[in-house]
Amino acid sequence: MKAISLLLAFLTTAYGADYKLHHRVFHPQLPVSQWTEHAIVSLGGDGPQFQAQPRISQDFQSFSDSLKSATNDLNEALYQVALQPSADAADNEWSVSSVKLCHLLGTTSQTVVLYLTSEEAPYSLNYFLSPTPHGGSCPPLIMDMAKPLSHVQLNTTLSLRMPSSPPLPELRAPPSLTPEGKIATPVPEKSFIQKYWIYIAIGFAVxxxxxxxxxxxxxxxxxxxxxxxxxxxxxxxxxxxxxxxxxxxxxxxxxxxxxxxxxxxx
Structure with a gap:
């Protein structure tokens, strides 16, 4: 019974665990803001699920208010998403992915990629927005960005990546050595006459x-x-x-x- 309980606990941890995603706005001219909960990712038997928090619009409104004092260069503002790998992990141990905050204005979807360990527990993430301008430039009306942030609505795609080994390098065979430890000189290849002279002689005789x-x-x-x-x-x-x-x-x-x-x- 103890072994069965341990097995069930392992399966619940590996396949039924919930992981939190947090988000915030970062600007080099402003104090570092606190993380707020963005979504919960469930890795259950029915497949991965992404559950956004209902107060997401209030968070974006708070981000807009925090940017009012940073009107010098809003192009440097970043939108950050972090993965909390465990309940007791400190925020300096979280995996963070950043995009330009200005890209939230014209985007319609977000993609969250979670990288799993061999035990199928997420340890890192990548965050993408689409579509984004070519070259990563911000829209021209960057000064008005703070107003429409609270109306951002995104379709979410969640992707899981299992660990994989890189391909092995193709190494050349080492040169053969003589009994003295020197590199053996390769035997020169024979010419056409040297290879087939016996057949040529037989042909002339016939x-x-x-x-x-x-x-x-x-x-x-x-x-x-x-x-x-x-x-x-x-x-x-x-x-x-x-x-x-x-x-x-x-x-x-x-x-x-x-x-x-x-x-x-x-």
Missing amino acids: LSMCMEPRSLSVSANCLRSADGQLRAYRRGPGTSKVMCIISPDPGLLRAGTQCLSLLDRP
Whole structure:
């Protein structure tokens, strides 16, 4: 029973806790004002809920009254929102987010981003207003800002951010070392001939075996006929054509050579 009670207490603390948000106006020319309660954030099983305090308009009116004595430079006025992480946390331990107070005049929505620990307890926040002028400049009629502050009404968006680990850096592999502890010199890459010379040699050998000398094939076509004449033929596809007829004479070898030379002509 004790273990079950502790588990229920943990679940109530982690998933059913309420956290307070406070707000105030800060100006460097004025004394630091006190925080007032702005809203209550509930992290329950039905999802996060944002509950604004009903006296929010009175707070903005109080902010307007506090700015009446700071008419020199209202552009420096800030609207601050703070997260109270626990009931006993002092205000110097709160997480604070600031925006320009003048942006409240033309904005229609506010966004509260709560950052959670691994136990799903908020520890920090970011506060945004939208829309805001490009460049963050204040409206021209900044001197009349104190009047409409009490009429500010904002739509609220509450967002929760769980902790995440950054991506690990991609480190290069360390260089290999020799037994003496020195950086090993990389082996130079072989050239194309060095890599494939054996295949090139085999290819040349196969080609040389397949190609016979032309003189041998032509001499096979030189035949001696029955009448003693030396006839030379060039065999084409499907037929034979007589190219020369040489009568025998003492210079038969010379005549055969002339016949072969004639066959070599195109």
